Amino acid sequence: MHNLKELKIWHKAIELSTEVYRLTADFPKEEKYGLTSQIRRAAVSVPSNIAEGAGRNSDKEFIHFLGISNGSSYELQTQLIISKNLSLIGNGVDLILDQIDQIRKMNYSLQAKLSKD
Numbered sequence: 001m002h003n004l005k006e007l008k009i010w011h012k013a014i015e016l017s018t019e020v021y022r023l024t025a026d027f028p029k030e031e032k033y034g035l036t037s038q039i040r041r042a043a044v045s046v047p048s049n050i051a052e053g054a055g056r057n058s059d060k061e062f063i064h065f066l067g068i069s070n071g072s073s074y075e076l077q078t079q080l081i082i083s084k085n086l087s088l089i090g091n092g093v094d095l096i097l098d099q100i101d102q103i104r105k106m107n108y109s110l111q112a113k114l115s116k117d
Contacts, residue, residue, distance in 0.1 A: 002054040002062065009106040010054070013047035013069070016099050020076070023096065027088055035088070039079045045072035046103065059114040066114075070107045073100050 004010055020043035027036045046069050053065025077100050083089045 001057065004051055004054045007050065007054060009103060009110060010047055010050045012099070012103050012106065013050055016096065016103060017043040017047055019096055019099070020080075023089060023093065027083075031088070035079060035083060039076065039083065042072050042076035042079060045069065046076065050107075059117055063111050063114050066107050066111050070104060073104050073107070076100060 020039060024036045024039055049065045049069035049072065053062040053069070056062055056065065077097060080089070080093050080097060080100075084091075084093050
């Protein structure tokens with residue numbers, strides 16, 4: 001089991017989710033149950049799966065949940081790009097896309113470290 005509060009990746013993913021919620025707050029009402037909901041679920045899935053994996057009994061299980069978290073980051077990236085293409089969000093989303101890339105790199109590094117232990 002890993003101490004969640006000491007995981008920098010988890011803190012970064014929490015920040016990401018918070019920013020995504022702020023970003024999607026102004027989406028059109030007709031997207032509330034569509035793209036807005038999907039984006040928010042994917043964003044929350046990133047830190048949630050890191051947390052679930054950290055609470056598991058083995059590094060192998062943790063790596064599994066880091067993989068799920070990584071998949072959610074790709075899903076989130078895709079949905080944000082679609083939103084940008086639809087002009088639902090502006091170029092400000094590029095900072096969030098950069099955050100996603102940083103978290104993804106941290107995720108791969110953590111998986112590699114856990115695999116070696």
